[in-house]
Amino acid sequence: MPESNVRRRTVLATGAAGPAFAGTALGAGASYADRPDHTLFQHGVASGDPKPRRVVLWTRVTPTTQATPGSGKGPQVTVTWQVAKDATLGKVVREGTFVTSASRDHTVKVDATRLEPETWYYYRFLVGKHSSPVGRTRTAPARGATPANLRxxxxxxxxxxxxxxxxxxxxxxxxxxxxxxxxxxxxxxxxxxxxxxxxxxxxxxxxxxxxxxxxxxxxxxxxxxxxxxxxxxxxxxxxxxxxxxxxxxxxxxxxxxxxxxxxxxxxxxxxxxxxxxxxxxxxxxxxxxxxxxxxxxxxxxxxxxxxxxxxxxxxxxxxxxxxxxxxxxxxxxxxxxxxxxxxxxxxxxxxxxxxxxxxxxxxxxxxxxxxxxxxxxxxxxxxxxxxxxxxxxxxxxxxxxxxxxxxxxxxxxxxxxxxxxxxxxxxxxxxxxxxxxxxxxxxxxxxxxxxxxxxxxxxxxxxxxxxxxxxxxxxxxxxxxxxxxxxxxxxxxxxxxxxxxxxxxxxxxxxxxxxxxxxxxxxxxxxxxxxxxxxxxxxxxxxxxxxxxxxxxxxxxxxxxxxx
Missing domain, CATH: 3.60.21.70 (Alkaline phosphatase D (PhoD))
Known part of the structure; x- marks a missing residue:
């Protein structure tokens, strides 16, 4: 990982946001509500359709107080997603960015790939200093694996x-x-x-x-x-x-x-x-x-x-x-x-x-x-x-x-x-x-x-x-x-x-x-x-x-x- 990426994850884990990260997280021309009670991730996080080396990750961003679901309002937003094997996301193994807007109701849906089979992972989404809740997901067993059980x-x-x-x-x-x-x-x-x-x-x-x-x-x-x-x-x-x-x-x-x-x-x-x-x-x-x-x-x-x-x-x-x-x-x-x-x-x-x-x-x-x-x-x-x-x-x-x-x-x-x-x-x-x-x-x-x-x-x-x-x-x-x-x-x-x-x-x-x-x-x-x-x-x-x-x-x- 480049040094800048490591430093960025360290900053995020502490809840702070440096100017360099803020610049990469915001979509061009975007203006976010800075009220203390404004939460960007009001609808939680989700994952689905697990395969051995990939899983779908989902969230929805509310970038402004006017950008409510179904409103058709709100700016374009660049969202970072991260996947790790630990609940604190101290060691991110996969990450990327996703651009969402009112055209898709500010939802984010990505296929996190190159994961290990039959493994628990933790994930989150980030916009500027705002972090989503941390979710937990699991990949499916490998094609030739013989798991003891599924539940x-x-x-x-x-x-x-x-x-x-x-x-x-x-x-x-x-x-x-x-x-x-x-x-x-x-x-x-x-x-x-x-x-x-x-x-x-x-x-x-x-x-x-x-x-x-x-x-x-x-x-x-x-x-x-x-x-x-x-x-x-x-x-x-x-x-x-x-x-x-x-x-x-x-x-x-x-x-x-x-x-x-x-x-x-x-x-x-x-x-x-x-x-x-x-x-x-x-x-x-x-x-x-x-x-x-x-x-x-x-x-x-x-x-x-x-x-x-x-x-x-x-x-x-x-x-x-x-x-x-x-x-x-x-x-x-x-x-x-x-x-x-x-x-x-x-x-x-x-x-x-x-x-x-x-x-x-x-x-x-x-x-x-x-x-x-x-x-x-x-x-x-x-x-x-x-x-x-x-x-x-x-x-x-x-x-x-x-x-x-x-x-x-x-x-x-x-x-x-x-x-x-x-x-x-x-x-x-x-x-x-x-x-x-x-x-x-x-x-x-x-x-x-x-x-x-x-x-x-x-x-x-x-x-x-x-x-x-x-x-x-x-x-x-x-x-x-x-x-x-x-x-x-x-x-x-x-x-x-x-x-x-x-x-x-x-x-x-x-x-x-x-x-x-x-x-x-x-x-x-x-x-x-x-x-x-x-x-x-x-x-x-x-x-x-x-x-x-x-x-x-x-x-x-x-x-x-x-x-x-």
């Missing part, structure tokens, strides 16, 4: 209006997570009095900013900024890298390829709205779109991340390419016999992503094939008939979907031909150790994935699915107003009686999960928070389910991983 926090469905993010706080308090998987609905589009919030009365624990449904680019930017102003989410982002995918609410409810349930004609062109949402997501999330950290080079979110020989994680996008959801003849949860869900011309993945996922599920890949799955893949249905009877019945009536009567056609149950093609591919290639990790439905599940639902458990399973509950979004007890573990018990029992592959179901609790992977088994530990309306809510372990390598079936475990 991920698993979360989804965090509606800020519906409660506090205590689940994030409890995950941030752990020191054993290699990464956090966020499986969708990182934020919600709703806003305004009476919009989707907590319980049947839609009580707003916190009001969204802006206080209206987000439609414009400025709206999406402001909403991302509000979520990253939450101290619990900021703490978790600073503690471990995130691996994310989107579901529907990052744009708007029940979106599909050309529209959405929550998009009306007076809100403009849907594809324009989606493009705005995707741009804000690209700006504000530590994620690679089209496999790069660059802004605006594409919107392809489905991607693979490899963790040595132990696991490969395939993150899906189940909104951008899907056909419109089937309009059922009766409202959920009443089952609706709807043959259209099995139409082979309808897709949830799209042709390119379907081929890509099949390629992820082939021999020669790492041992565990993990699929980050925004909506539930396991069939949940009623009135099953054996497979060999479905076609004869449909010859007469044309009313039966091949996997029975689904209760939620927004899931893979509404696109059963894609699911059948994936499961058949798994069977034809003799694949084992396939695990779907899922969010979306505000409840916790552990399931086998039967090739033939009607005859299961006599038949075989394509893999297993673990579903993590919501951070705050309403579940069954919240919607019915019934006390926890009362009315929901009958619903859970009915679903499991009609679906023998479903081994665990909890419709009542909010929280998070921890997924631990070893060569011998994959285990999901389920944690619940005491009260989403309480910012200081406690958390407790409630259940654990696992699958042994080679079995493709789940079983109950009597304690979480860290209890061993």
């Amino acid at each position: 991920f926090g698993v979360v989804s469905c965090a509606n800020l209006q519906a409660g506090w993010f205590a689940a994030y706080r409890h995950l941030a308090a752990r020191d054993d997570l290699h990464a956090v998987l966020h499986l969708g609905d990182y934020l919600y589009e709703y806003g305004g009095e009476g919009s989707y919030a907590m319980g049947r009365e839609n009580k707003r624990i916190r009001a969204h900013v802006p206080d209206r449904e987000m439609v414009s680019l400025a709206d999406y930017r402001q909403r991302h900024a509000q979520y990253k102003s939450d101290p619990d989410l900021r703490a978790l982002h600073a503690k471990a890298p995130f691996i994310v995918t989107w579901d529907d609410h990052e744009v708007t409810n029940d979106q599909w390829r050309d529209g959405a349930e929550n998009h009306q004609p007076d809100e403009g062109d849907y594809l324009v709205r989606r493009a705005r949402a995707h741009r804000a997501y690209d700006e504000w999330m530590p994620v690679r779109l089209d496999d790069t950290a660059r802004l605006g080079d594409g919107t392809r979110l489905f991607r693979r991340l490899r963790f040595g020989k132990l696991a490969e994680l395939s993150m899906l996008d189940l909104r951008t390419y899907r056909d419109e959801q089937v309009h059922t003849k009766a409202p959920s949860p009443v089952p609706a016999l709807e043959a259209e869900v099995s139409n082979p011309d309808r897709t949830i993945l799209g042709a390119a992503q379907l081929a890509w996922l099949k390629d992820s599920l082939l021999p020669g890949r790492p041992q565990w094939k993990i699929v980050g799955n925004p909506v539930m893949v396991a069939p949940v249905s009623f009135a099953q008939l054996p497979t060999e009877l479905v076609d004869p019945v449909n010859d007469v009536t044309g009313i039966l979907p091949r996997d029975g009567a689904p209760y939620n056609v927004d899931q893979w149950d509404g696109y059963t031909d894609d699911r059948r093609e994936i499961f058949t591919h798994i069977r034809d290639h003799g694949m084992r150790d396939v695990v779907f990790l899922t969010g979306d439905i505000h409840s916790a599940w552990a399931c086998d994935l039967p090739f033939d639902l009607a005859t299961y458990p006599l038949g075989q399973s394509a893999g297993v699915e673990f579903v993590s509950t919501s951070v705050t979004s309403n579940n069954l007890k919240d919607i019915t107003g019934a006390p926890a573990r009362t009315a929901s018990l009958a619903v859970e029992a009915t679903i499991m009686a009609n679906n023998r592959h479903i081994k665990y179901l909890n419709f009542d609790d909010h929280g998070y999960s921890v997924f631990d992977l070893t060569p011998a088994r994959a285990q999901m530990d389920y944690y619940v928070i005491s009260d989403r309306a309480d910012a200081r809510a406690t958390a407790s372990w409630t259940a654990s389910w696992a699958t042994m390598s080679g079995t493709n079936k789940v079983h109950a475990v009597d304690q979480p991983v860290e209890g061993r």
